[in-house]
Amino acid sequence: MLPQDIMLKMAEPIIHHREPEYKAIFQEVREGLRYLFQTKNEVLVFTSSGTGAMEGTVSNLLHSGDKALVVRGGKFGERWEEICRVYGIEVKCIDVEWGEVVDPNVIEESLKEDPAIRAVFTQATETSTGVIHPIREMAEITGRYEExxxxxxxxTGIKALDIPMDAWNLDVVVSGSQKALMLPPGLSFVALSEKAWNLVHCSN
Ligand SMILES: Cc1ncc(COP(=O)(O)O)c(C=O)c1O
Structure with missing residues (x-):
């Protein structure tokens, strides 16, 4: 359900996307997104579904043959795995029983075993089960690995939960318009830390 004021806003005359009026709104949106993600980084806006932004994240961060660790504890964990495999990423999955929370120690053990793992993919909230994963603790672990x-x-995490991207040292945060933001679907957002941008530059 969308709030009525949002639906009414969408019924207003369309603003042309090259006009100064639109540029001013877009500036405000960029600022607002930084506030929402609690980051000083730019938050990129995609005209896509959330899955589109997930795909953009994988394809820009990693190269075919790179290694990734995926927390697979529900439908959306499986989605990270599927996208990674399509891009030729070597995936190791941490299988978490549906409805359970991932144990951060398992992440630590996997990274110790294989420090060549470039990225750990997880959900903040695994919508298919309702679980909230301990992303803060997980980021403390990945923070100890330079690469x-x-x-x-x-x-579904942003705005429903407090997710301070910079304070928690999260490298990439993906979100979408249609969940807690209570907007129509079709926009998604991705913010990257400096560490994540370095990986993007290496993979291009
Ligand atoms: C945690 C999570 N990830 C990804 C998605 C996929 O988003 P979209 O349907 O916009 O592609 C959803 C949608 O429900 C979700 O809840």
Whole structure:
């Protein structure tokens, strides 16, 4: 359900996307997104579903043959795995029983075993089970590895939970317009830390 004022806003005359009026709104949106993600980084806006932003994240961060660790504890954990495999990423899954929370110690053990893992993919909230994963603790672990980033699908997490991206040292946070933001679907957002941008530059 969308709030009525949002639906009414969408019924207003369309603003042309090259006009100064639109540029001013877009500036405000960029600022607002930084506030929402609690980051000083730019939050990129995609005209796509949340899955589109997940795909953009994988394809820009990693190369075919790179290694990734995926928390697979529900439908959306499986989605990270599927996207990674399509891009030729070597995936190791941490299988978490549906309805259970991932144990951060398992992340630590996997990274110790294989420090070549470039990215750890997880959900902040695994919508298919309702679980909230301990992303803060997980980011403390990835923070100790210079070349490993944590990628958080916060499509249902942002705004429903407090997710301070910079304070928690999260490297990539993905979100979407249609969940807690109570907007229509079709926009998604991705913010990257400096560490994650370095990985993007290496993979291009
Ligand atoms: C945690 C999570 N990730 C990804 C998605 C996929 O988002 P979309 O349907 O916009 O592709 C959803 C949608 O429910 C979600 O809840």
């Amino acid at each position: 490993t980033v944590i990628v958080v699908d916060a499509i």
